Amino acid sequence: MLIELSIIFLSIALAVTIFLALCYFGLFETISVKTGESPYDFGGKKFIYKVYNANSASIGSNFTRLTTLLYPFKDATLVPVLITQPIGSKSTKSLLGVLFEHNNDKVEKMLLSIDYKIMTLPKVNHVVSATFTNKGSISVAIALKRVYPVITEYIKENKLCAYPSIEIYKGDVIYFLSPLSKQQDFFMNEVSSESSSDDGDSDGEQVCDDQYSRDPEDSDDDNEVPSTASSVASSSSFEQLIADDVSTTTKNVLLQFHATNQYILV
Template sequence: MLDWLCLCVVSSLLMGLLTVAGYVLYSGLLSDITVLTGSPPLKKITFVYKFKEGPYQNCVQLFKESQSIGPKLSCIGVFYDDPKKVPGPQCRCAVGSILSEGENEADEELLKSYETSGFNVFSFPEATHVVTTSFPHRTFFSVLLGIRRVYPRLEHYIKERRLCAHPFLEIYREDLIQFMVPLARQGDFYVPEVRPAERRLSEQEELHSDSDISGADSNSEYSSGSGVLLSDSRETSLAGSCVQDQGERNYRRRSSRGTSSKELDWEQSGGRQSEREERLHGDSNKKSPEVQELCGAVGGEE
């Protein structure tokens, strides 16, 4: 009798383990993750959202609230900060649902329902170039697996190719989670609640995005792999590092092109003044205080 009970317990445990293993595998544990650069998986959209500051794991409630109003709509999350660099309470995101895509019209009744519940309305254009990948959306566990497995690969892909890509978008379709990171017109993907100063920085980056996009085109090859469970933090916006990288590139461009015409005028003026001082004093190693001050000003501008 005891042996029979032990056998039943062991069989039940094995069946439970097999069920859990099958559930995890079905959720996407071994699914290939292909990251590439190219056309976006999303056309221009009109969506409703709520803006939130705080740890990204607290966004689950916003997804549930949005889905409860429009259960047939695709959900969307836009994440603006990297939780590894930004404290959790300061991480910003916009979470909601897509009302219309492309030339389709939004459902006015649904729109009113969302607005009554405190959701805002905004539109994103169709991005020209993006970093993108996808992950199966079969179970709730697929969301956790997708976040843990996809973001490290997106981060590696972007850093390896030195791309300026932000913010990070997640689009939840019926059977697929699409991840998208714009490479151009990033300022258009910042909702109004994000600080205006950061939107201006993003717009300034777009002035130089042509070179980045051309690099993206040349790096449109993909990377793939199955991987295992990684960090539970969401690898989000690299906006800060992009701004820094862009600044370094601008500095190198400026150095390679030489100084501006105004700076050249000052330098030439300083040079002529230096020659006059040398002729007057007969000493090429001495400069008057005025010349030293002028040279100091030029050096400061450079």
């Protein structure tokens, strides 16, 4: 009888522990999507990046390599960022890199010396945004499963033209942002660096009609909501990019980063 009671007690304790852990990592966190000013001001900041194929699982390992490069500097003003094109775009390019909140010449020279590129992120008046807690790799996995479906539904319901998908990993918060204007400026460097044999056809194709590519602030009616015939929110994003590329070694490295309050990925 004592053994049976002990087993029951341990089972209950384990269940409670798992439940509290999932709560801590954000499984039951309320996801609020809104349109307005960006909760994280990225406009005008320096962004040093590499270009990858959005359909390639290698982005996950490259993100890990990037955070490994940043780790020795222990600088919280170096913010990992992933920018992906929306579903339906001819382009499959993604920009993976570091946003500089303050100048860091050592890091900048180091990244540029290994073929990273540099650009200034455009200033955008309004975005579709959501945030999620970042308590480690489990939080990131939960966020990618939960946040994008909500954002996609929000964009569809409000008939918004919002792209590209931007994920910003700042401290204990993940920012999910989709700009409502200047969308093509995020990939302008890549468009201008390539030649195309087709008239008007390039990787920087416009996803929305011109009349919908403006910020709501530019409208005569402040309450007018820009619309488009189809949703352009990217549900693949980071989840799809890293799903097949998370090894045990990678997880161990990331958990070590989490223990030291550095950059966290799954």
